[in-house]
Amino acid sequence: MARIKGMSALRGELLRIYGRLNDHFGDLHWWPAEGPFEVMLGAILTQNTAWTNVEKAIKGLRERGLLSPEALEKIDETDLAEIIRPSGYFRVKARRIKAFLLFFRNGYAARVEAMAAEPADSLRERLLAVSGIGPETADSILLYACGKPVFVSDAYTQRILHRHHLIDRDAGVSEVRTLFMENLPHDVSLFNQFHALLVATGKTFCRKRPKCGECPLGILPHRIEAQ
């Protein structure tokens, strides 16, 4: 299990990190989308992809009036792929969007409210059963589209905690998720902002090839490859 080195007060430590990042970045107001359906599309489009490229794909969809389940259900998968091309992996993502639309229609009559009415645990299980929806995409949909208090753990979260010696080297993304879920109050606003802050931190200070400058966490600001 992932653990914080030599600490038992995980909750306090996590909240301290949250406070530092929050002071530095301010309120980030995630998710950057028009409505919950657009959030769900964005969650698929942004898989392993920079958000700037996702914006281009969404813009293309908006210009063609395709930002609704009904419109997307009608369009051919190959045509859809061409429109979302700027987001990368466009054939795969077109297939994934189609798979999600089927799930959304069959399970919830393509209504976000119907989906959000389902308990988080069972909804998560059902989302994970959709081809193309893995843990991070499912959690993003749960939190940012359905308003469920789940923590979205990702490669940035894992990298940041590891770089700061807060978790073991072998702690996976899923274990880090459990760590946050078990040690923080299940608060939608807290989880929303916390994930946004960690992504902002990761983008700016904690990339794969380290160039940590003035990391707002202030922990080991320049020694990030130790351990």
Added chain:
DNA sequence: GACCAGGCACATC
């Protein structure tokens, strides 16, 4: 020109 980005499915060992 290499590296990176808000992953996931699938094959293989």
Added chain:
DNA sequence: GATGTGCATGGT
């Protein structure tokens, strides 16, 4: 069940 690979564009 761990690890490797394909998927693909656009910015740095």
